[in-house]
Amino acid sequence: MNAVLHVDLDALGRNITVVRDRVAPAELMLVVKDDAYGHGVERIVARASADGVTWFGAFDLATALRVRAVAGETARVFVWMLAGADDIRTALRAHLDIGIGDADLLREVAAAATDLGRTARAHLKVDTGLHRNGIRPEEWGGAVAEVAAYRASGALELVGVWSHIAEASDAEDDESRRVYERALDDVAAAGLPRPLRHLAASAASSARGDFRYDLVRVGAFCYGIRPDGGPSESVLGIEPIATLEASVLRVAGAEVVVGVGALDGLPSTLGGKIDVGTPGGARRMLRVGDTEAVVASWPLAAPGQRVTIYGQGARSATDLAETIGTIGEEIAVRISPIVPRRYR
Ligand SMILES: *Cc1c(COP(=O)(O)O)cnc(C)c1O
Numbered sequence: 001m002n003a004v005l006h007v008d009l010d011a012l013g014r015n016i017t018v019v020r021d022r023v024a025p026a027e028l029m030l031v032v033k034d035d036a037y038g039h040g041v042e043r044i045v046a047r048a049s050a051d052g053v054t055w056f057g058a059f060d061l062a063t064a065l066r067v068r069a070v071a072g073e074t075a076r077v078f079v080w081m082l083a084g085a086d087d088i089r090t091a092l093r094a095h096l097d098i099g100i101g102d103a104d105l106l107r108e109v110a111a112a113a114t115d116l117g118r119t120a121r122a123h124l125k126v127d128t129g130l131h132r133n134g135i136r137p138e139e140w141g142g143a144v145a146e147v148a149a150y151r152a153s154g155a156l157e158l159v160g161v162w163s164h165i166a167e168a169s170d171a172e173d174d175e176s177r178r179v180y181e182r183a184l185d186d187v188a189a190a191g192l193p194r195p196l197r198h199l200a201a202s203a204a205s206s207a208r209g210d211f212r213y214d215l216v217r218v219g220a221f222c223y224g225i226r227p228d229g230g231p232s233e234s235v236l237g238i239e240p241i242a243t244l245e246a247s248v249l250r251v252a253g254a255e256v257v258v259g260v261g262a263l264d265g266l267p268s269t270l271g272g273k274i275d276v277g278t279p280g281g282a283r284r285m286l287r288v289g290d291t292e293a294v295v296a297s298w299p300l301a302a303p304g305q306r307v308t309i310y311g312q313g314a315r316s317a318t319d320l321a322e323t324i325g326t327i328g329e330e331i332a333v334r335i336s337p338i339v340p341r342r343y344r
Contacts, residue, residue, distance in 0.1 A: 001291050002259035003246040003266075003339045007039050008312065009047045010344075011241040015222045016051055018237040023205050026212035029078060029198065031219030032067060033059035034333040039223060039242055040341045045070045048222075057217045061087050064096050078123065078217075088112045092120055097159055101125040101133035103143055110146075110155040122147065123160030123196075126183040128176035130164055140183050144190045151192065160196040160215070161187055167203040167227075177211065203227050206236060225328040226318050233316060242332065243311025244339075249292065251301045256283075258307050261291040265334040266309065273323040274315060277308035285309070 020028050030053050036044035045056060045067050055076045058064035064079040071077070073095070080099025082088055088105075089112050091098055100106050100122050113120040124147060127134030135143045150156045161184060165176040180199055187195060197213035205216035220226075224240035226233050233239060246260035256278075262268045268288040275282040280298020287294045295307060308314040310331070318328030 001246075001261065001264055001338075002249075003244060003264045003309075005038070005335055005339050005341050006243040006245060006311070007043065007341055007343050008241050008243070009043065011224060011239050011312070012039075012044065012047055012222065013051050015224055015238045015241065016048060016053060019205070019216075019218050019221050022237075023212050023216050023218075026205075027055060027215050028053060028222075029055035029057045029076075029215050029217045030222055031057035031059075031201070031217050033057065033063060033219065035063070035337075037219055037223050037225070037329055038332040038335045040343075041066045042070050043341070043343050049075065055215060057219070058096075061091060061096075064091070065094060068094050068096070080123075080125070082109075085112060089116065092116055092118050095121070097121040097123055099123045099125055099162065101127075102135060103139065103146070106143060106146060106150075110150040110153075113155045114153070119154055120156040121159045122156040123162050123198075124158060124187075126161065126163050126180060128163040128165060128179040128183075128199075129172065130166060130176075132164065134163060137179055137183070141186055144186050144192070148190050148192060158187070158192050158195050160198060162198040162217075164201070165199060165204060165211075167201060170208075173204060173208070173211070203230065220329055223332065224316075225332060226316065228318055228322050228327050240311045240316050242317070242335075243314070244309040244335065245306050245311075246293070246309065248301060248303050248305045248307065250303055251297065254297045255286065256295045256297050256301045256307075258293045258295055259291070260293050260309060261289050263290050263336065264339050265336040266293065267324055267326075267331070267334065269324045270320060274310075274320050276310075277314035279305050 049071045056067045057078045060081045064077045067077045078097040109120050125134040165173050198215035200211040200216045202218050202221040204211040224238045246258045249257045271287040276285050283296045317331040321328045
């Protein structure tokens with residue numbers, strides 16, 4: 001196996017600029033879950049910080065702490081998957097912004113903050129229809145009343161009110177937004193200061209101005225990953241930042257064997273379905289084995305030549321994903337940690 005994932009940090013910077021310009025005056029929260037979608041948290045966060053990004057969406061505590069270590073104390077790091085008292089205390093000590101999607105967690109965070117003598121930065125999540133996590137609308141009023149009480153005692157400050165939407169159909173998203181608006185009304189009616197509002201991820205933040213509010217949580221578009229079935233990269237103004245390359249191991253008649261396979265995270269179901277970039281032009285990738293892939297030959301094919309599986313100058317991760325019924329993010333996050341990342 002000789003695959004390498006090249007990550008173009010200048011392309012990341014350009015995508016971030018495009019996203020920020022589009023959503024302004026809303027701010028960008030760069031989502032860096034799953035090791036920054038497989039691109040490597042440390043280098044992605046370092047570059048984004050240098051470019052002025054101040055909000056990061058980490059998902060889990062381990063990722064959040066990696067972000068904090070790179071981005072420093074002034075960065076805002078949002079974590080929305082905390083499990084257990086130890087995680088909560090660690091999150092409070094690290095001044096993380098904590099997403100709270102159920103009443104039990106709300107109580108646990110408030111109790112731990114009181115214990116530590118800290119004020120939690122809470123972002124209360126309302127379930128606007130995805131039913132993944134989030135306080136149900138019928139329980140929202142009670143949760144807001146609790147928040148007001150915890151705020152009065154200094155246990156927490158209500159920094160944000162947020163939700164996550166499907167971004168699959170406009171009608172469904174509109175309904176989610178109505179639920180979200182009612183939740184915001186309840187917060188105002190409880191006399192709480194207006195929180196930061198964040199609802200949209202990549203697709204809605206780009207296509208739907210009224211979904212941007214104060215902050216948008218964007219991952220995919222910053223990494224140059226377009227939505228499946230959606231507009232092209234050029235329409236969106238984004239470009240892939242990652243390029244998966246491997247080199248030729250040997251040439252066997254009409255077939256060329258390349259050093260990338262399923263153990264590198266390349267789905268074997270891509271075999272026979274995609275064209276890859278070769279020195280002789282686009283060629284079909286015929287099969288994907290565990291450690292090697294077989295590509296249709298080209299004139300003068302020779303060991304050591306580079307083949308581009310996806311990314312800059314080749315098909316995109318989403319192009320690949322669409323041939324096997326998944327999404328571009330899935331291709332990106334599946335690339336194994338054993339594949340070296342090289343930054344340029
Ligand atoms: C992953 C995620 C995002 C970012 O989604 P993209 O489509 O990659 O921009 C935003 N918010 C939440 C809660 C997420 O889990």
